[in-house]
Amino acid sequence: MKKKYFSIFASFLVIAGMLSACSVEEETEVEEEEEFEAQTLTVEDMEYYTRFKDAGISINVYNWxxxxxxxxxEGTLNVNAEFTALTGIKVNYTNYATNEELYAKLKGGGATYDIIIPSDYMISKMIKENLIQKLDFGNIPNFKYIMENYRNQDYDPLNEYSVPYTWGTVGIIYDTTMIDMNEEDIDWDLLWNEDYADQILMFDNPRDAFAIAEIMCGYSLNTESEKELKEAAEKLKEQKSIVQGYVMDEIFDKMGAGEALIAPYYAGDALTIMDENEDLNFVVPKSGTNLFIDAMCIPTCAKQKEAAEMYINFMCEPDIAFSNIDYICYSTPHSAAFEMLDEETQNDPISYPDAELIASKSEVFVNLSDEANKLMQDLWTEMKSAEDENTNTLFVPVFLLVCIGIIIFVLVRRHIKNKKDIF
Amino acid sequence: MKLKAFSAPYLVWMIVFIVVPLLMVVYFAFTTDNGEFTLEYISDVGQYANIFMRSIWLAIIATIICLVVAYPLSYMLSRMSKHTQSTMLMIVMLPMWMNFLLRTYAWMTLLGNNGIINQLLGMIGLGPFKLINTEGAVVLGMVYNYLPFMILPLYSVMVKIDKSVIEAANDLGCNSFHTMFRVIFPLSLPGVTSGITMVFVPAISTFIISRMLGGGSNLLIGDLIEMQFLGNSYNPHLGAAISMVLMVIILVIMTVMNQFSPDDQVLI
Known part of the structure; x- marks a missing residue:
């Protein structure tokens, strides 16, 4: 009996907890709205944004x-709410974690999105497969703010499909207490340094991992040559024995907790970890890096193209672009937002490395041909699944034989037993 | 007749969410992008033989460990008083109330190089040992996550073994060793086979355990399939082919298992 009371009491507790959580949520929502009315956003062309004011339109935004x-x-804008307040267009905002996930969703059909923000190589792949459509730049006057050197990149040579949102570089994040080196001396070969065996993390994504090997071999990041890809795979195989683990987002936790000493990482995220763990430092190696650009696009399946273009234009409003970049810590291709950053950030070698290095030593991914992609994937799987010395190659055939043997044995025994029963 | 009508919604459910997807897997495995018939993808699966071997091997080890740990535990459970039984069962089930990912994630902090286990060992002057990112860690994750699936079927069979059967065996001169192997074990066989199925099948197809505890260098079949859909080269056909081969392997292994259980208790 006691037990019963206890469970009733426990369930009350749980329900009470849920209710209080709900009410807290409501409160914060109300707060947001109040705060939000207080803000005055200045946009250049008010009339442009009020075209769909009472049409009851909603757009689906799919972002990282x-x-x-x-x-x-405090003091930052809620961009989506601002957009709805200004234009009367409702924003359905959802997230994805990788470019490939986004691609699989769009390719599979069924889902409709009006705005997506894929990275460079994925944009060129989507252009090729007709998954995204040309933009009407007449509707995006704020494109004028996008800096010249981030336009017309190789993934979208005439810049017809995409409006750059953020960019960044790949570099090495390392623990300064254990690795006593000058910043100038740090290069990609640190990831191959046997002194730090088992303290090195590596990207768990063939494209990013191959890029590092390709830089070290002196090849283009977009090489499709079989020989060069194989050589890069050899390089990665060499590294395998000293790699602690192949990870992506876990780099964040593992480096932050001091689980590993060295890892390749993206500049923007590196800044966030360095805030948490002061021993860490980030360097963009001199021998070259991958420059990545995430840009806003409109899928072919979009239902509200004009409203989507309005959203893109809104994201390029100086105030909005600034608050986004301030929040996500990546680098901005938006000239007015860049001007609004404080001087320290503008000169930060991590977010805004030397322009010369970017111009001469960095390369943007473009999509590889299907054959090259497949080759890379195969080499990657082969590298990762390469067995150590103690292989049990005979295991599965022997195992299957044993299984079949047991089946036959049991069947024969049953047969004999049945015969005995008859007599 | 009326009872049959009640099962109709479930029938529809089964067709829409089990039969049709299975047929789609088969269709994808045997066709190209243009819908032409091909055996290319099935034969491509051959190159991943070592990954298949590793998955089967690790799943077997995990299943055996689960069985060895769970069998005595379930037996003790089934011989306890009713009240203690329900408390103990709840303790067994307790970890399952928590999210699967969270439980595996917790092992990452426990096993890490600067993790809790290594820190404790460090205090008495041992280690640090390389615990995470090894095959052992993957097996540990499997055993930890799937142990309740072994305990529950074993327990539910053993609790039905009548006490008088064991007493009779003792009266007729069986020592405790003989009672165990000639009376209790044969009677608990259905529980053993269904427990093995319930641990082996999820263990062989898992991908998140090897991702989190294996450090990405202990690829399993599950990882391989995931890579075909969310990896760099989007190839649902190869992914479907691998899944199909995996299903066939599981089917073969389950057929072997069924040879051991009484005829009326066949699982598949």
């Missing part, structure tokens, strides 16, 4: 996680 200013911190 943590990739827009949400107004959670």
């Amino acid at each position: 996680g943590e990739y827009i200013s949400t107004g959670a911190d």
Whole structure:
């Protein structure tokens, strides 16, 4: 009996907890709205944004996680709410974690999105497969703010499909307490340094991992030559024995907790970890790097193209672009937003490395041919699944034989037993 | 007749969410992008033989460990008083109330190089040992996550073994060793086979355990399939082919298992 009372009491507790959580949520929502009315956003062309004011339109925005200013911190804008207030267009905002996930969603059909923000190589792949459509730049006057050197990149040579949103570089994040080296001396070969065996993390994504090997071999990041790809795979195989683990987002936790000493990482995220763990430092190696650009696009399946273009234009409003970049810590291709950053950030070698290095030593991914992609994937799987010495190659055939043997044995025994029963 | 009508919604459910997807897997495995018939993808699966071997091997080890740990535990459970039984069962089930990912994630902090286990060992002057990112860690993750699936079927069979059967065996001169192997074990066989199935099948197809505890260098079949859909080269056909081969392997192994259980308790 006692037990019964206890469980009733426990369930009450749980329900009470849920209710209080709900009410807290409601409160914060109300707060947001109040705060939000207080803000005055200046846009150049008010009339442009009010075209769909009462049409009851909604758009589906599909973006990376943590990739827009949400107004959670004090003094920042809630970009999506601002957009709805200004234009009357409702924003359905959802997240994805990888370019490939986005691609699989669009390719599979069924889902409709009006705005997506893929990275460079994925944009060129989507252009090729007709998954995204040309933009009407007449509707995006704010494109004028996008800096010249981030336009017309190789993935979209005439810049017809995409409006750059953020960019960044890949570099090495390392623990300064254990690795005593000058910043100038740090290069990609640190990831191959046997002194730090088992303290090295590596990208768990063939494209990014191959890029590092390709830089070290002196090849283009977009090489499709079989010989060069194989050589890069050899390089990665050499590294395998000293790699602690192949990870992506876990780099964040593992480096932050001091689980590993060295890892390749993206500049923007590196800044966030360095805030948490002061021993870490980030360097963009001199021998070259991958420059990545994430840009806003409109899928072919979009239902509200004009409203989507309005959203893109809104994201390029100086105030909005600034609060986004301030929130996500990546680098901005937006000239006015860049001007609004404080001087320290503008000169930060991590977010805004030397322009010369970017111009001469960095390369943007473009999509590889299907054959090259497949080759890379195969080499990657082969590298990762390469067995150590103690292989049990005979295991599965022997195992299957044993299984079949047991089946036959049992069947024969049963047969004999049945015969005995008859007599 | 009326009872049959009640099962109709479930029938529809089964067709829409089990039969049709299975047929689609088969269709994808045997066709190209243009819908032409091909055996290319099935034969491509051959090159991943070593990954298949590793998955089967690790899953077998995990299953055996689960069985060895769970069998005595379930037996003790089934011989306890009713009240203690329900408390103990709840303790067994307790970890399952938590999210699967969270439980595996916790092992990452426990096993890490600066993790809790290594820190404790460090205090008495041992280590640090390389615990995470090894095959052992993957097996540990499997055993930890799937142990309740072994305990529950074993327990539910053993609790039905009548006490008088064991007493009779003792009266007729069986020592405790003989009672165990000639009376209790044969009677618990259905529980053993269904427990093995319930641990082996999820263990062989898991991908997140090897991702989190294996450090990405202990690829399993599950990782391989995931890579075909969310990896760099989007190839649902190869992914479907690998899944199909995996299903066939599981089917073969389950057929072997069924040879051991009484005829009326066949699982598949």
